[in-house]
Amino acid sequence: MRTFPPYFKPKFRFMRKSYQFLASSIAVLLISFSAYAQQVTVKGTVRSQASKEVVPAVSVAVKGTSQGTYTNADGQFSISVAKLPVTLIFSSIGYQDQEVNVTSAASISVDLKVNEALGQEVVVAATRTPTRLLESPVTVERLSSTALRNVAAPNFYEAIGNLKGVDVHTASLTFRTITTRGFVSSGNTRLNQLMDGMDNQAPGLNFAVGSMVGPSDLDVESVEVLSGASSALYGSGGMNGTVLINTKNPFKYQGFSYNIKQGMMHVDQKQRAAAPFYDWSFRWAKA
Structure with a gap:
């Protein structure tokens, strides 16, 4: 019979617990792999x-x-x-x-299949809740993501001028003002511009400076315009109308997307020679 020195203590009990823990871990892994394989x-x-x-x-x-x-x-x-x-x-x-x-x-x-029924588009401008366009109590002009993608305009903000009853006043190359019902002015203080429900006006100016402080074309999902006093729900500052810019939900629009626009500029060659124009934009969303 083998004997151990007095200073040596066997660790059989510790080794037995280690084997039990290892066996339990392997069993859990096998069950997990089996459940995953069933997916x-x-x-x-x-x-x-x-x-x-x-x-x-x-x-x-x-x-x-x-x-x-x-x-x-x-x-x-x-x-x-x-x-x-x-x-x-x-x-x-x-x-x-x-x-x-x-x-x-x-x-x-x-x-x-495309839904051919009229007025089935959902808008939120009229009552601040999702409502079918046909059931909206006021007139709402809307640009969907499909319309924004196919519209013949340099950007989504200029495309708003194609809506019924909407005028876009161009004060400079990057500053445009939306007006409705014929009240044309540069810097419309009687129009609300909201982006995802947040006031988009420039600090200190009391009006929105076009789309300079706002999303890019790739981030816009839809644009809704309420003309005239029908936008009273959004406050007294919108007596001339309200523009709602809705951006894309990162949970719905995930991944990488890009947009490339090109053309020619200085075609009149009065100030400089004609040159190509490029506008590249990228978007990445992961939620």
Whole structure:
């Protein structure tokens, strides 16, 4: 029989506890890997049936659950579900809701039908709550993200001048003033300009200095204009109207996007020779 010196104490009990802890850790890892392996990832792309262009910020929800996601700037989405088959619900402003039954993990392609019904767009300018345009108690002019992307204007602020009853007074190259109902002036102190509900006027001037203190074209989701006294809900400073600039939600519009504009400047060649013009902008959002 083997004997140990008096100063040596066996550590069998400590080693036994270590083995138990190691076995428990391995069991937990195996259970975690097994649960993760049961998750199925469904990917796909959402396009407009009419134009075949990708549709960003489309809500993708798993029917019967609170699980969901949004399409990115390229119209792509990815969502993990517990098992197949599942039913995905696709919804977006300006399009009809669509349900798709997914039975395999293969990539799917969804074509959304354009909603032809008039007045179905959702606005918040009239009552400060989401309201369908057809049910709005006052006249609201709106530029959606699709209209802003396709409008023939150098930037979103100049595109506002294309709305009914809206005039844009150009005081300088970078300073433009929005007016309604014929009250044309440089620096309109009777018009409210709000960006995501925050007053956008320049400190000390008491009026908004165009879009100099505001978002870029890539950050704007929509623009709503209330003409005249119909904007009384936003205070006495808006007797001439109210402009609401709504920016993109980082939870809906994630990832990297860019916008490149180019053209020619100094075409009259009076001050200098004609030269190319470039305007590059980038946006990155992750939430």
